[in-house]
Amino acid sequence: MRILPFLPLAMESNWANYKHLQTLSQMLLWTAVLALALVAGTHADLPKAVVKLEPPWIQVLKEDNVTLKCEGAHDLGNYSYSTQWFHNGSRISGQDQSSYRFKVTMNDSGEYQCQMDQTSLSGPVYLGVTSDWLLLQTSQLVFQEGETFTLKCHSWKSQALNKITFFQNGNPMRFSNNNSWLISKANHTHSGDYYCKAFLGKNLHTSKSVTLTVRGPKPSNSSLTLTVVAAVTGIAVAVIVIILIVLAYRKQKQAPANPIDDEEAAKTEAENTITYSLLKHPEAVDEDTEPDYQNHL
Template sequence: MRILPFLPLAMESNWANYKHLQTLSQMLLWTAVLALALVAGTHADLPKAVVKLEPPWIQVLKEDNVTLKCEGAHDLGNYSYSTQWFHNGSRISGQDQSSYRFKVTMNDSGEYQCQMDQTSLSGPVYLGVTSDWLLLQTSQLVFQEGETFTLKCHSWKSQALNKITFFQNGNPMRFSNNNSWLISKANHTHSGDYYCKAFLGKNLHTSKSVTLTVRANPIDDEEAAKTEAENTITYSLLKHPEAVDEDTEPDYQNHL
C-alpha cells in the first residue's frame, strides 16, 4: 500500500514525456514541410528546358534521321549537364546527353520532353512519323503574320524528286525542281490546306494535306497562349497515316 503515493508521480512523468514527444514530432513535421517548400521553390526558379528538332520538321517519314536537342538557359555555359529524355511521359533509358539522334520508326511518334540538371522540365514537342512515298513538311502548324517559314516536299529515303508542284487549297502555287518553298512575310492569305506532287522516277506521287494557319499578331498574353496551344495540335495524318493505295503503288510494301 505504500506504493500508492508514487503512482501520481509516475503518471505525471509519463504525461510529460508524451507532451515532449508530441512537441518534438510537430517540430520535425514543420521542418520537413519547410524543407519541401524550399526545394519546390528552388525547382520552380530553375529555367525551363527547351526541346528543339533538327531538322526542324514536326512530321517525318519512317527511317528518317532525327536529332532532338535539349537546351537550357544561356548562362549554363559549355558544361555538359546530365539530361533526362521522356517520350509520351515515360523516361527514355540509356539517354543522358543533351543531343539525342536516332532513326525513327512508327513507334517514335508522340511527345518529347527533356530536363537537365540545372533546368525544370521542358514543354512537350510533338513529332509525327508516317509511312509514305511523299510528305509535305513544316516546322509548325500555326504562324504569326509577318513570319517567314519553309515548306518542304520530302521523299522516302530522300530519293530524287522531279517536277515538284506545291498546292494551296487545291490550286498549284509553285512549280520547280527545288523541293523547298520559302514563304516570306506570311499573312492571312497563306492560311489553308497544303500538299505537294512530284515525280519519283517515272511515277507521280502526292503527299497528304497539311492545314496551316496564319494568325494576326496577338494583342495580349491570353491570345499568345492560345496561339502556342494551337501549335501543339496534331492532325490525324500525323497520328493515323492512311494506307497507301496498293493499286497505284504496287511496289511500296515491298520497298518498306
C-alpha cells in the same frame, strides 16, 4: 440611468467599424501580394528547357534520321549537364545526353520532353512518323503574322524528285524542281491546307494534306504583364467598392428613420451625458441640494 445601455451600443458600433476596416486592410494587403506574385513569381522558377528538332521538321518519314536537342538557359555555358528524356510521358532509358540521333520507326511518333539539372521540364514537341512515298514537311503548324517559314516536299529515303508542285487549298501555287518553298512575311492569306505532288522516277506521287494557320502578332511579355496588373487592380477596386457600399448600407440602416427618432436619440444622448457627468462628479449634487434644504427650513 441609461448610461449602461448607451456605452455598450457605442462600443459595439466602434468595434464593428474597426473590424470592417481591419478586413478591408487585410484584403488590400493580400491583393497587393497576389499582384506581386503574378508579375514576379515566374522569375523565381528555374529556366524551362527547350526541345529542338534537327532537321526542324515535325513530320518525318519512316527510316529518316532525326536529332533531338535539349537546351537550357543561355548562361549554362558549355558544361555538360545530365539530361532526362521523355517520350509520351515515359522516361527514355539509357539517354542522359543533351542530344541524341536515331533512325525513326513508326513507334517513335509522339511527344518528346526533356529536363536538365538546372532547368525545369520542357514543353512537349510533337514528332509524327509517316510511312509513305511523299511527305510535305513543316517546322510547325501555327505561325505568327510576319514570320518566315519553309515547306519541304520530302521523299522516302530522300530519293530524287522532279516536276514538284506545291498546292494551297487545292490550287497550284508553285512549280519547281526545288523541293523547298520559302514563304516570307506570312499573313492570314497563307492559312490553309497544303500538299505537294512530284515525280519519283516515272511515277507521280501526292503527299497528304497539312493544315497551317497564321495568327495575329504575338503579344509581348511587357503587354502580358500590364494585362495581369490591370486585371488584379480591377479586382482590387471592385472589392473596395463592394466593401464601401456594404459599410454605407449598414450605416444608413442604423441611422434614425425620421425627425422624431432624431429628437429622441438626441434627448437620450443628452440624458446619458448628464447621467455620466453626475456619476463622474457626485460633489456637484451635494452643492446643489444644500441651499434648497436650508430654504426649506
